[in-house]
Amino acid sequence: MKLWENIINKASLGSGKEPLKSADLPEIIEQEFALSDSSDQEEDFLRFSSLVYQFRQAGWLPLNFKAITQIESENEIKSYCSLKANGALRAILEEGVIPFLKLWLKLCASREYCVAPEMIPELFEIASRRKELRKLILNVAGTRGEWLCQLNPQWNFSSPSSDQNTIWQTGNPEERKELLRDLRASNPGEALELLKTTWATEGANEKLTYLEILRVNLSASDLTWLEGLKEKGQKVNAYILDLIKSFPTSAIVQEYSDVLKNAINIKKGKALLGMINKTDLDVKENLSIADAIFKSGIEKLSSNKNVSDNQYILVQLISSVPPSFWNDHLQLSTEAVIQLFQKEKQTALYIPALAIASIKFKVVEWAKCILDHGDDAIINSSIPLLINSLPAKDRDIYARKWFKEKPREIIQVMIEHEEEWSVDLAKSIIQYTANEVYAYNRSFYRPAATLIPLSILDSLDSFTPSEEQKKVYWKTQSDELARLLTIKQQTLQSFNA
Amino acid sequence: MNFSEEQILSMAPDESSKKSGKELANTSKWVKRQLSVRALWGECQGSGKLPYQTQVDLVSVAFKCSCPSRKFPCKHGLGLLLLYVRDKKAFSSAAEPEWVTGWLDKRGERDEKKAEKKEKEKKVDPAAQAKRQENRLKRVEDGMMELRLWVKDIIRNGLLNIPGKDPAFFENMAKRMVDAQAPGLASMIRSLRDTNFFQEGWQSSFLDQLLRIYIVLDGFPRISDLSPELRDELKTLVGFAQSQEEVKAEAGIRDDWFVLAKRVDKEDNLTTERNWLYGRKSQRYALILQFYVNGQVPEVNLLAGSCVDAELVFFKGANPLRALIKEQISVTSNPAIEGLKNWKEISLYASQVHTINPWINKLPVIIENVVPVKANDRWILRDENGDGVMIHHSFQNSWKLMAISGGKPLRIFAVGRENNFEPLGAWIDNQYKMLV
Numbered sequence: 001m002k003l004w005e006n007i008i009n010k011a012s013l014g015s016g017k018e019p020l021k022s023a024d025l026p027e028i029i030e031q032e033f034a035l036s037d038s039s040d041q042e043e044d045f046l047r048f049s050s051l052v053y054q055f056r057q058a059g060w061l062p063l064n065f066k067a068i069t070q071i072e073s074e075n076e077i078k079s080y081c082s083l084k085a086n087g088a089l090r091a092i093l094e095e096g097v098i099p100f101l102k103l104w105l106k107l108c109a110s111r112e113y114c115v116a117p118e119m120i121p122e123l124f125e126i127a128s129r130r131k132e133l134r135k136l137i138l139n140v141a142g143t144r145g146e147w148l149c150q151l152n153p154q155w156n157f158s159s160p161s162s163d164q165n166t167i168w169q170t171g172n173p174e175e176r177k178e179l180l181r182d183l184r185a186s187n188p189g190e191a192l193e194l195l196k197t198t199w200a201t202e203g204a205n206e207k208l209t210y211l212e213i214l215r216v217n218l219s220a221s222d223l224t225w226l227e228g229l230k231e232k233g234q235k236v237n238a239y240i241l242d243l244i245k246s247f248p249t250s251a252i253v254q255e256y257s258d259v260l261k262n263a264i265n266i267k268k269g270k271a272l273l274g275m276i277n278k279t280d281l282d283v284k285e286n287l288s289i290a291d292a293i294f295k296s297g298i299e300k301l302s303s304n305k306n307v308s309d310n311q312y313i314l315v316q317l318i319s320s321v322p323p324s325f326w327n328d329h330l331q332l333s334t335e336a337v338i339q340l341f342q343k344e345k346q347t348a349l350y351i352p353a354l355a356i357a358s359i360k361f362k363v364v365e366w367a368k369c370i371l372d373h374g375d376d377a378i379i380n381s382s383i384p385l386l387i388n389s390l391p392a393k394d395r396d397i398y399a400r401k402w403f404k405e406k407p408r409e410i411i412q413v414m415i416e417h418e419e420e421w422s423v424d425l426a427k428s429i430i431q432y433t434a435n436e437v438y439a440y441n442r443s444f445y446r447p448a449a450t451l452i453p454l455s456i457l458d459s460l461d462s463f464t465p466s467e468e469q470k471k472v473y474w475k476t477q478s479d480e481l482a483r484l485l486t487i488k489q490q491t492l493q494s495f496n497a
Numbered sequence: 498m499n500f501s502e503e504q505i506l507s508m509a510p511d512e513s514s515k516k517s518g519k520e521l522a523n524t525s526k527w528v529k530r531q532l533s534v535r536a537l538w539g540e541c542q543g544s545g546k547l548p549y550q551t552q553v554d555l556v557s558v559a560f561k562c563s564c565p566s567r568k569f570p571c572k573h574g575l576g577l578l579l580l581y582v583r584d585k586k587a588f589s590s591a592a593e594p595e596w597v598t599g600w601l602d603k604r605g606e607r608d609e610k611k612a613e614k615k616e617k618e619k620k621v622d623p624a625a626q627a628k629r630q631e632n633r634l635k636r637v638e639d640g641m642m643e644l645r646l647w648v649k650d651i652i653r654n655g656l657l658n659i660p661g662k663d664p665a666f667f668e669n670m671a672k673r674m675v676d677a678q679a680p681g682l683a684s685m686i687r688s689l690r691d692t693n694f695f696q697e698g699w700q701s702s703f704l705d706q707l708l709r710i711y712i713v714l715d716g717f718p719r720i721s722d723l724s725p726e727l728r729d730e731l732k733t734l735v736g737f738a739q740s741q742e743e744v745k746a747e748a749g750i751r752d753d754w755f756v757l758a759k760r761v762d763k764e765d766n767l768t769t770e771r772n773w774l775y776g777r778k779s780q781r782y783a784l785i786l787q788f789y790v791n792g793q794v795p796e797v798n799l800l801a802g803s804c805v806d807a808e809l810v811f812f813k814g815a816n817p818l819r820a821l822i823k824e825q826i827s828v829t830s831n832p833a834i835e836g837l838k839n840w841k842e843i844s845l846y847a848s849q850v851h852t853i854n855p856w857i858n859k860l861p862v863i864i865e866n867v868v869p870v871k872a873n874d875r876w877i878l879r880d881e882n883g884d885g886v887m888i889h890h891s892f893q894n895s896w897k898l899m900a901i902s903g904g905k906p907l908r909i910f911a912v913g914r915e916n917n918f919e920p921l922g923a924w925i926d927n928q929y930k931m932l933v
Contacts (some may be wrong), residue, residue, distance in 0.1 A: 061884075
């Protein structure tokens with residue numbers, strides 16, 4: 001309304017400088033103004049502009065937006081999640097517990113539901129900050145989510161901006177890394193082929209990053225390529241060698257096996273005046289070893305005064321060959337090999353190296369056997385690592401078995417995985433953390449709550465620290481855990497109903 | 498009664514109460530959980546020897562608990578009601594124990610006693626009262642003369658100087674109006690002070706408010722020439738308060754009142770609660786205002802998105818919106834509501850309202866079939882004819898509204914004026930979603 005703009009302009013400058021004139025008013029008021037015989041400019045201004053104000057208010061009309069176009073969202077194909085599930089999601093977002101959000105999103109996607117539309121913007125805001133949640137969120141955002149992604153450029157993460165090759169050739173380091181990581185997870189061979197196309201032109205730091213990504217889903221085709229690489233950079237070469245060494249069939253691992261075949265063998269003898277047979281390990285520590293072995297990363301000098309240089313070389317070699325080598329070489333079962341190594345002090349020092357090998361080559365049977373039959377040295381050195389290398393079910397069993405010996409380390413291992421703990425393990429952990437409540441506070445329980453089974457909720461009051469001064473703090477902690485478990489319960493129930 | 502968790506949590510006095518309430522929404526925390534038609538109650542084991550007795554009035558949503566907390570509602574009340582909403586089966590039907598019956602009956606008696614007390618207070622000397630009124634009128638008129646000069650000074654010197662003024666420029670005049678026993682004018686001046694001078698076009702809203710003040714100043718000396726409704730409106734604007742008892746003594750409108758929105762603003766120690774209601778049968782909007790300081794209990798608890806069968810009585814005025822709940826009978830199921838068809842109808846309705854009452858600032862409206870649209874970084878609410886208004890720049894949830902709509906037309910509840918409205922709620926598949 002131009003008339004009003006005029007009045008605003010005059011009011012801004014002040015009636016002292018710009019008095020109101022009849023031409024500034026609508027026709028209908030103009031005549032009244034002309035008749036006014038007041039000499040008070042301010043009074044005139046206020047009287048007549050208040051008339052225009054009312055004139056404007058009583059006669060406003062909506063604006064015309066016919067020309068603006070906007071497409072509608074397609075109808076939703078999936079059903080919306082229940083009101084209860086929506087309530088649980090709201091509670092999770094209010095609490096800001098990301099592990100619960102992951103759980104909720106996975107459950108929603110697995111039941112083929114989509115989230116209520118009003119929740120999508122909040123979820124997309126989270127997705128724009130946390131890349132790891134994008135796929136999960138897009139899975140439940142439905143067609144409404146796709147539509148919103150097209151409208152808001154900041155949320156346009158549903159459709160890739162360009163094809164793989166373009167991203168790989170022209171994308172920024174972060175985009176390239178993400179592309180290679182995703183491809184390696186879904187199609188390892190294709191990821192390798194993509195990397196090969198630009199490998200020669202990549203810088204040392206990029207090469208290290210991409211080699212790290214290749215560590216996932218390693219296969220024989222990777223080995224051929226890795227063994228053929230000739231790099232100038234020391235760090236890159238060392239990393240390549242490390243990757244190659246993780247293949248039991250690689251030439252270097254074969255060379256290590258050959259050295260060990262000569263160095264450690266079974267020695268049969270008699271004991272108790274020849275009445276019984278005796279089997280020992282014969283370790284030839286003073287073997288001459290080819291230079292190529294040392295060039296592959298095996299160090300010559302020991303930094304431990306209790307371990308000789310030759311023993312240290314053997315320790316490194318044992319930890320670099322698959323433990324099944326010993327079953328074949330000594331023709332003994334895993335348990336028998338371990339017992340044989342543990343028989344003498346001189347050979348027992350190699351047991352930790354066997355543990356490292358079983359972890360490195362992911363040989364579950366060996367890891368379990370070492371945990372079952374290993375000696376104290378093993379307990380002190382490798383328990384958390386061995387437990388960490390086990391599949392979920394076994395991990396829980398062994399975590400329970402060794403919890404008393406290494407509680408902190410085992411908690412550290414168990415919190416890193418996504419599988420729910422058994423009730424017994426959860427009880428042990430909660431009781432321990434209740435006693436150590438200053439160390440295991442809110443930041444521990446927020447992620448841990450997703451791993452604790454719901455049945456703990458009923459017995460939560462039974463856990464209490466032994467020291468009186470810790471009880472009040474634990475009560476707060478316990479209440480928070482109860483609230484978190486209730487959210488978990490709500491989430492699970494809402495999708496199971 | 499079908500409350501959502503969101504509605505219940507909106508009653509929590511602070512974040513920690515919300516959290517604690519959620520912790521207590523668990524059957525294991527409650528020794529006893531029972532309900533009757535008008536209430537639910539339970540016993541929660543706290544740190545004391547005896548469990549806390551918690552009760553919730555389901556008819557007019559009120560809480561009572563034997564815990565020592567000064568917060569209202571306390572975590573036990575919130576937890577019990579949350580638990581009820583989550584799992585109704587966790588509550589067994591039972592006869593109300595004495596501590597519940599006693600409280601519910603007392604609540605009814607209290608209102609009656611209040612009315613009796615006021616009745617006694619009413620007996621005043623009419624001559625003294627007339628003298629007091631005369632004195633007050635004189636003070637108000639003197640104050641108004643000063644205010645008129647102040648307004649004229651602003652107009653003479655120009656609005657461009659205003660953002661550089663010290664806040665005392667406004668506050669001194671507001672205080673002067675308080676001294677002159679015109680608190681309504683003081684509050685209008687404080688609205689001027691609160692103008693966002695960094696917002697583009699602030700001059701227009703500032704001048705609007707200045708002119709509203711001027712219309713009061715210009716109209717008051719001629720108050721006897723005005724209609725009784727405008728007379729009441731003008732007196733209220735100056736600050737002649739209508740007592741709640743007098744208002745409640747008038748005939749009310751019984752209707753199914755749908756609670757469209759609840760806005761809570763806290764400033765210093767004072768909480769201001771604005772509840773927008775819409776009567777299904779009367780098709781009237783009502784604004785229930787509540788003011789309370791920290792630790793004080795609001796008289797009524799209204800949950801946005803719920804519907805109450807209640808008798809409302811409006812304050813006197815021209816097209817009044819402000820009302821009081823005279824009697825709340827029960828909570829009912831959400832009614833079918835129909836709004837005006839398009840923005841042109843809203844414009845016509847606004848014209849009618851402004852003809853009756855020139856001071857009305859923001860209008861509540863329900864409008865059918867509007868689509869939120871984003872164009873040139875501005876959000877628009879467009880109707881089926883292609884006409885529209887801007888969404889107020891302070892509205893933060895435009896993407897939420899967009900997500901709810903999916904580009905399809907919605908029925909919306911909004912508050913605003915001319916070409917600027919703020920959507921506060923929207924219906925989707927006959928379900929009401931709050932937007933703030």
